[in-house]
Amino acid sequence: MTTVGRQSNPAEGTGAQITIVGLGLIGTALGLALKASNLSNLRIVGHDKEPDVSSAAVKAKAVGRTEWHLLRAVEKADVVVLAVPLAEMRGLFEAMGPVLKPGCVVTDTANTKAMVVRWATELLPAHVHFVGGDPIVQAGAGGQRAASASLFQHTMYAVTPLPDTSPDAVRVVVGLVEAVQAQPLFLEPAEHDGLVAVTANLPLLLAAALLTTAGQGETWREIRRLAGSTFDTATHLGSGGADALASATLANAGNVVRWLDAYAAQLAAWRERLLAGDQAALSALYGSALEARAQWLVERGHGFTEAIPLPEPPPTNVQRLFGIRRRTPKGS
CATH class of the missing domain: 1.10.3660.10 (6-phosphogluconate dehydrogenase C-terminal like domain)
Structure with missing residues (x-):
């Protein structure tokens, strides 16, 4: 996998480009979270088939700019995030595959992985790397209007690479997951x-x-x-x-x-x-359910500490792959 980007002045706009396709709740929240993260020198481009949705994402400052034409939005991207319904995924792979540059990493946010992986394997060129993703967020009503930079904080984010997926591509996706303050959880697509x-x-x-x-x-x-x-x-x-x-x-x-x-x-x-009319049996069933739910909520609140992901590379690897640097905290 080729190195993505290079160290540069953020004002020059020559850092790594992340294109988010689909600017609903998840896509807009990802943009906001990345903007608020400790990763600097990113260029975040958005694309959505609905002009009003694109305009709202720009107004919310979730993306630096939007591009109405899909191919123009992705052709210079180092990373592409597909935050669209499952039904749109195959068509997007087919359309954008020919224009993606060598070394580009593509990921998605669909909650079905095996089918998406098959499409990506079939339709994306060999010089493009796909790593499946699924953010497990507590999203209520409101759609794009409910998007916030904190949506992914302290949540699980499933990462579903195949055995032959480029380790560097996996590190890039893990870097994004950690940048939005989520916890990566490695799973096989079928699992x-x-x-x-x-x-x-x-x-x-x-x-x-x-x-x-x-x-x-x-x-x-x-x-x-x-x-x-x-x-x-x-x-x-x-x-x-x-x-x-x-x-x-x-x-x-x-x-x-x-x-x-x-x-x-x-x-x-x-x-x-x-x-x-078995009162005791019903009480036992409800009691077991209440206990299981209470335990789940406690474990979720503590970030499921037993769900330790595979060993990750040190942050410098992610920085090198992206050609970006972490912001230095004020006063340091």
Whole structure:
């Protein structure tokens, strides 16, 4: 892999270029976090197919500038981050592959990895390096307007290289992850997808099913009046839209079906306890669930200290690869 960029005066605009394709919540937040990071001499270029979204990203100072033409946005990039729905990913690989310069590192933020890796392997040229990524953020409603530089702080960020992925390319992506104050977690693409099926795909499918069930028949007129925060939380479907939800679920269908079957078995067990009027058994089931959730929240708050990633290179390696330097703290 060739060295990216060189040491230079930031005012000259000749440092490493990162292009973020897709300026919704994740893309805009990445730009803001990189701008606020301890990495200097970066040029952050944005691209989004929606002009209003691009303008809002510039106004928020998440990117230095935007480029309406995709190929112009990526042709000089040292790193390209694809923060777009899964359904758009294959077309982007196909379109931009021929213009990416040698040594360019491409990463993504989709929560399905095996399919994305296959597309990247098939469509990107050999002189371009792909390293899958998936930021595990606590994102609520609001879309791009909710983007902030702190979105990734103290969160897990899955990094899913293949065995033959360039180590230097992996270091570049790890450098970005650490720059936005997230913790890299190394997973194989297939392993990642098996886990995400129960943490992301299945909850969204169940939310849609609950809404469909509650919305059937005349009783919905009364149900909607009684629905409070519990129902709101249980039926939250994010802001991706129906097509994006369907694409993500189908892309991971095998894993989702396996977890759905396990969930159905659990529901059957709970149903038996209800029919039997077994107070003690229901209390035990709820107690176990409450304990498991409390433990998860504690562990998440401490950054899952047992989830130690593979040994990382010292920061100087990332600096050398990018041709950038860390800002010197004031007063030092």
